[in-house]
Each structure stands twice: as structure tokens, then as C-alpha cells.
Amino acid sequence: MRTVFSFLKPYKLSAFVALCLMLVELAVELLLPFFLGKMIDDGVLNSDMNNIIMWGSIMIGLALLSFISGVTNSFYASHVSWGFAHDIRERLFRKIQEFSFANLNRYPTSRLMTLFTNDVRQIQNTIFMSLRIMVKAPLICIGGVVMAFIVNPRLAVIFLITVPLLVGFLLWVLKKASKMFDRVQKSIDYVNRVMQENLAGMRLIKAFFRRNHEEKRFTNANINLRDNTRKTFRFIEASMPVLLFVMNLSIIAILWIGNTQSIAGTTEVGDVVAIVNYAMRVAMAISMFSFIIMAFSRTKASAERISEVLVEEIDLLDSDDAVIKQTVKNGKIEFQNVSFQYPTSDGPVLYNISFTVNPGEKLAIIGATGSGKSSLFQLIPRLYDVTNGEIFIDDKPISSYKLETLRKSIGYVPQSPLLFSGPIIENISWGKDNATQEEILKAARDAQIHETIMDLPEQYQTQIGQKGVNLSGGQKQRISIARALIRKPKILMLDDSTSALDLATEARLLQAIQEDLNTMLIITQKVSTAMNADKILLLDNGIILNIGTHDELLQQSELYQLIVESQFGKEYPNVH
Numbered sequence: 001m002r003t004v005f006s007f008l009k010p011y012k013l014s015a016f017v018a019l020c021l022m023l024v025e026l027a028v029e030l031l032l033p034f035f036l037g038k039m040i041d042d043g044v045l046n047s048d049m050n051n052i053i054m055w056g057s058i059m060i061g062l063a064l065l066s067f068i069s070g071v072t073n074s075f076y077a078s079h080v081s082w083g084f085a086h087d088i089r090e091r092l093f094r095k096i097q098e099f100s101f102a103n104l105n106r107y108p109t110s111r112l113m114t115l116f117t118n119d120v121r122q123i124q125n126t127i128f129m130s131l132r133i134m135v136k137a138p139l140i141c142i143g144g145v146v147m148a149f150i151v152n153p154r155l156a157v158i159f160l161i162t163v164p165l166l167v168g169f170l171l172w173v174l175k176k177a178s179k180m181f182d183r184v185q186k187s188i189d190y191v192n193r194v195m196q197e198n199l200a201g202m203r204l205i206k207a208f209f210r211r212n213h214e215e216k217r218f219t220n221a222n223i224n225l226r227d228n229t230r231k232t233f234r235f236i237e238a239s240m241p242v243l244l245f246v247m248n249l250s251i252i253a254i255l256w257i258g259n260t261q262s263i264a265g266t267t268e269v270g271d272v273v274a275i276v277n278y279a280m281r282v283a284m285a286i287s288m289f290s291f292i293i294m295a296f297s298r299t300k301a302s303a304e305r306i307s308e309v310l311v312e313e314i315d316l317l318d319s320d321d322a323v324i325k326q327t328v329k330n331g332k333i334e335f336q337n338v339s340f341q342y343p344t345s346d347g348p349v350l351y352n353i354s355f356t357v358n359p360g361e362k363l364a365i366i367g368a369t370g371s372g373k374s375s376l377f378q379l380i381p382r383l384y385d386v387t388n389g390e391i392f393i394d395d396k397p398i399s400s401y402k403l404e405t406l407r408k409s410i411g412y413v414p415q416s417p418l419l420f421s422g423p424i425i426e427n428i429s430w431g432k433d434n435a436t437q438e439e440i441l442k443a444a445r446d447a448q449i450h451e452t453i454m455d456l457p458e459q460y461q462t463q464i465g466q467k468g469v470n471l472s473g474g475q476k477q478r479i480s481i482a483r484a485l486i487r488k489p490k491i492l493m494l495d496d497s498t499s500a501l502d503l504a505t506e507a508r509l510l511q512a513i514q515e516d517l518n519t520m521l522i523i524t525q526k527v528s529t530a531m532n533a534d535k536i537l538l539l540d541n542g543i544i545l546n547i548g549t550h551d552e553l554l555q556q557s558e559l560y561q562l563i564v565e566s567q568f569g570k571e572y573p574n575v576h
């Protein structure tokens with residue numbers, strides 16, 4: 001909670017001004033019944049027009065002052081709340097950018113999305129309302145009781161019984177409601193998650209005709225949200241009549257005792273009117289309490305969720321001994337007895353991996369699905385850290401490089417290409433800050449996508465995504481390869497990124513990129529791709545079975561022979 005509200009610091013002055021203006025409104029609200037009592041006693045009951053005009057004018061003046069304070073308070077309250085929301089969204093976004101894959105695994109995307117929308121907005125609204133009215137309500141209760149005692153202590157004594165009763169009851173409601181709102185928030189998360197998965201997987205859902213299944217999943221999530229929200233709001237709404245009942249009883253008691261005392265001549269009529277007026281204002285303020293409880297309970301839940309992300313420890317950072325100026329010059333990669341286990345998995349997915357790729361060499365990694373190929377790739381740019389062993393680049397441990405330097409020298413093309421909405425040109429130049437037109441064209445040509453782009457209606461300016469063209473799998477792969485090539489990486493890593501290309505296009509692509517590159521690692525299922533590499537690494541269940549050239553593996557590995565036979569039959573192909 002404290003972490004989140006520390007974001008209010010830059011707005012301290014504005015919040016202070018807003019609170020002062022709110023106090024002016026409060027003072028007016030508390031003084032009006034007092035002056036009303038005076039007007040009745042000195043003016044109305046004595047038929048004294050001068051007193052009526054005097055007290056009336058004072059009341060109008062005060063009302064005007066309250067109006068001006070209210071408008072100005074609104075201005076400052078929105079400055080504080082919008083500024084706070086902007087700053088915290090900015091900080092959250094930066095924090096999530098720092099997250100490692102392991103950090104990200106702990107937070108589903110839907111939950112992070114809810115933070116930015118629902119949770120931040122919730123706190124923002126509460127801050128605004130606090131500065132406008134929510135802080136005022138308890139102060140009206142306290143001030144109303146104090147003023148009632150000033151006007152007539154014998155009548156006001158009734159408040160001493162009712163107010164502590166109400167405060168105790170409210171604290172109990174607040175505690176219970178806070179837990180209930182936590183549940184509501186989780187239900188919102190779940191609805192968001194189902195929605196997000198559904199929209200992302202719409203094509204698959206249609207292809208599998210799983211509409212009914214998905215509808216049922218959404219309906220269940222939606223029912224859960226409805227029931228949790230309804231239960232919470234009902235609970236809070238049910239507390240309202242209790243509060244008002246107690247307050248109305250005290251008004252009746254004031255009228256009854258006041259009437260008796262005024263007949264006996266011990267109390268002025270104006271005092272009774274003033275105290276009833278205070279009791280009504282206190283009742284009105286208390287009627288706002290259910291709203292305040294809802295807002296604070298939700299805000300507490302939201303603030304805790306945001307704090308959790310803000311204080312999350314980043315588990316993959318620059319090492320203390322990272323050398324600032326050290327850069328990757330040649331692209332030599334060496335694995336020494338590397339084992340790796342995901343933070344969430346039961347056992348290692350890679351065991352004792354050792355191999356070397358010399359600068360300029362091309363290494364193909366081949367192996368069954370789930371054998372650990374992508375996991376091995378992710379260790380090189382330190383998306384995850386190794387569990388045991390060490391990886392060296394240019395004979396230096398990868399931890400001795402700054403993360404930024406290391407990752408900038410690697411062109412990583414993941415298994416499923418991800419393109420951003422926007423023109424094609426931006427998707428390619430995304431790989432390098434201030435990329436020139438020439439660099440973009442060269443990368444696109446090398447990735448064998450230039451011709452295809454030129455055939456599109458708006459060529460490089462063609463929008464990708466909902467309003468633009470939807471590209472084929474192979475076209476997307478080639479754009480994401482162009483995005484990696486534009487960095488002129490010392491090490492290029494293609495994670496099955498040419499799977500959707502026909503053999504001729506793939507061969508042209510690999511030929512084109514080889515000219516510029518130092519080192520290349522390519523995960524592939526195709527023997528035709530692997531056999532042209534300098535070395536092939538055959539991975540099976542996280543273990544290196546063999547490493548060598550195509551010919552060596554054909555002679556040494558039965559598994560490799562089987563893979564080759566499954567793709568080419570008994571006619572083993574030769575290296576080009």
C-alpha cells in the first residue's frame with residue numbers, strides 16, 4: 001500500500017490545497033445550521049427583520065464561498081488523481097519491461113492488463129473522491145457532533161451513544177468487504193484471461209469448432225464475476241439500512257427530548273432545529289459510508305496488487321562484475337557442462353551440454369519436439385540463467401557482458417513470429433534504432449521478403465493487422481527474420497523460423513544471410529537445412545547425442561539416419 005501511495009509525493013502541494021478548500025466547504029456546512037438556529041431564535045421568533053436579513057446574508061455569503069471552494073477543489077483533485085494515475089502506469093510499464101521470463105511466468109498477462117486498466121483507475125477515482133467528498137464525510141460526522149455539543153450539550157448527548165456504535169459496525173463491515181473485493185478482483189482477472197485467450201485463438205476455435213466449449217468457459221467466468229460482485233455489493237448495501245435506522249432513531253430522540261425541554265423553557269426552539277439539522281447532516285454523511293467502504297476496500301485490494309508487481313524482485317539482472325565496455329566482437333559460443341531447469345519445472349530440461357561454435361560457423365540443432373532446443377537457445381541471450389555450468393561468448397562468461405550489450409549483439413528470431421500492428425517498414429526497423437532506408441531494404445532483400453512487400457498495395461507502408469493485410473505464416477517469418485538481420489548481429493539465432501518456407505526460398509535466404517554473418521545457430525526439423533551447416537547438434541531429451549557434420553552423423557548416429565530416412569528415404573542426400 002505504502003509503495004503505491006508514495007506516488008502521491010509530487011502532488012503533495014496540490015493535494016494540500018484541495019484539502020484546505022475542502023475544509024472551507026466543511027466549515028460552511030457546519031456553520032450553516034448554527035446560523036439557521038440563530039436566525040430562528042433572534043429573527044423569526046422575535047419577528048426581527050433586521051436579524052433575519054443579517055443572518056440570511058451571512059448564510060448566502062457562506063454558500064457562495066462554499067461553491068467557489070468546491071469548484072477549485074475539483075480542479076486540484078483531478079490534477080492530483082490524473083497525475084498519480086499517469087505516474088504509476090508509467091512506473092508499472094517500466095517495471096514490467098525489466099521483468100525476466102521467470103518473473104513474467106508468475107503473472108498471467110490478463111492480470112497485468114487488469115492492473116493498468118481496472119486497478120489504476122480504481123485508485124485514481126478513490127483519490128479524486130477522497131479529496132472531494134470522502135474525507136469530508138467522517139469530518140462532517142465529527143464536526144457535526146462537536147457543533148451539536150457547542151449549541152446544546154444536553155440534547156447532543158444522544159450522539160455519544162449512537163456514533164461509537166456506528167463506527168464499530170463500520171469497521172467490521174470494512175474488514176469483511178476488503179476480502180470480498182479481493183475475490184471480485186480475481187474474478188475480473190479470470191474474465192479478462194478467458195476473453196484474451198479467446199480473441200487470440202479465434203481462428204483455432206473456429207477451425208476446431210469449439211465455440212460451445214468456449215462459450216461455456218466464458219459463461220462460467222462471467223457467472224463467477226456476477227455472483228462475487230453481487231454478494232459483495234449486497235453485503236455492503238445491507239449495512240446501509242442499519243446505519244440509517246440508528247441515525248433516524250437518534251433524530252426522533254432529539255425531537256422528543258427537545259420538545260419536552262422547550263415546553264419546560266430550558267431549551268430554545270432554534271437549538272432543537274440546529275441539532276436536528278446536524279443530526280441530518282451526520283446521517284447524510286453516514287449514508288455515504290457504504291460508498292466509501294466500497295471504494296476503500298476495492299482500492300486496498302487494487303493497491304496491494306499493484307504493489308506486488310512494483311516490489312517484485314527482478315531475478316535476472318546485470319551481474320555485479322559485468323564489464324561495461326565489453327562487446328561481442330567475433331561471436332564464438334561455448335557451452336561448458338550446462339544444465340538447465342525452469343523455475344517451475346520438476347527436473348532439468350538440459351543436461352551437461354558442452355559444445356563450441358567458432359566465429360563464422362553455422363550450427364544446426366536438430367531433435368524431437370520437447371528435446372530442449374528452444375530452451376538451449378534462450379540461455380544464450382540470458383532470457384534465463386543456466387542452473388549449472390557456464391556459457392562463454394568470445395571466451396568470456398556471458399554474465400560478464402551487460403545484458404543490453406549481449407542482447408544487442410544477438411539477432412533472435414523466435415519460433416512463432418510476432419508482428420506489431422503498424423506498417424511493415426516499422427516492423428522491420430523495430431530491430432534497430434534509426435535504421436536507414438538502405439538498411440531496411442537490404443534486410444528485407446536478404447530475408448527474401450522484398451519482392452512480396454513490393455507486390456502489396458502500399459508496399460512498405462502496408463499496415464499489418466486488423467485493418468491491413470494478414471500475412472501468411474511464411475511471410476511473417478521472413479519479416480521477423482528481416483527484423484533480426486537489420487541489427488547486423490554477431491550471432492543470429494533462428495528458432496525453426498524457416499519452417500514455413502519452401503526449400504528454394506529457404507536456401508536463397510540462408511545463402512544471402514551467410515555472407516554478412518559471423519555466427520549462426522539454427523533450430524530446424526529439416527535435414528535439407530541442417531546438412532548445409534558446419535556442424536549439426538543432435539539433441540534428445542535434453543542430452544547431446546551427437547555433434548558433427550552431416551556425413552559424420554550419418555555414420556555415427558542411428559537416430560540421425562532414421563531422421564534422414566524419414567525425410568529422404570534410403571537415398572541419402574549429399575551436402576551441396
Ligand SMILES: Nc1ncnc2c1ncn2[C@@H]1O[C@H](COP(=O)(O)OP(=O)(O)OP(=O)(O)O)[C@@H](O)[C@H]1O
Nearest residue numbers: 342344345349367368369370371372373374375376
Ligand atoms: N516456460 C517453461 N516452463 C517450464 N517448462 C518449460 C517451459 N518451456 C518449455 N518447458 C519444458 O522444457 C522442455 C523442453 O522444451 P523446449 O521448448 O526447449 O523444446 P523444443 O525442443 O524446442 O521443442 P519444440 O521443437 O516443440 O519447440 C519441454 O519438456 C517443455 O515442457
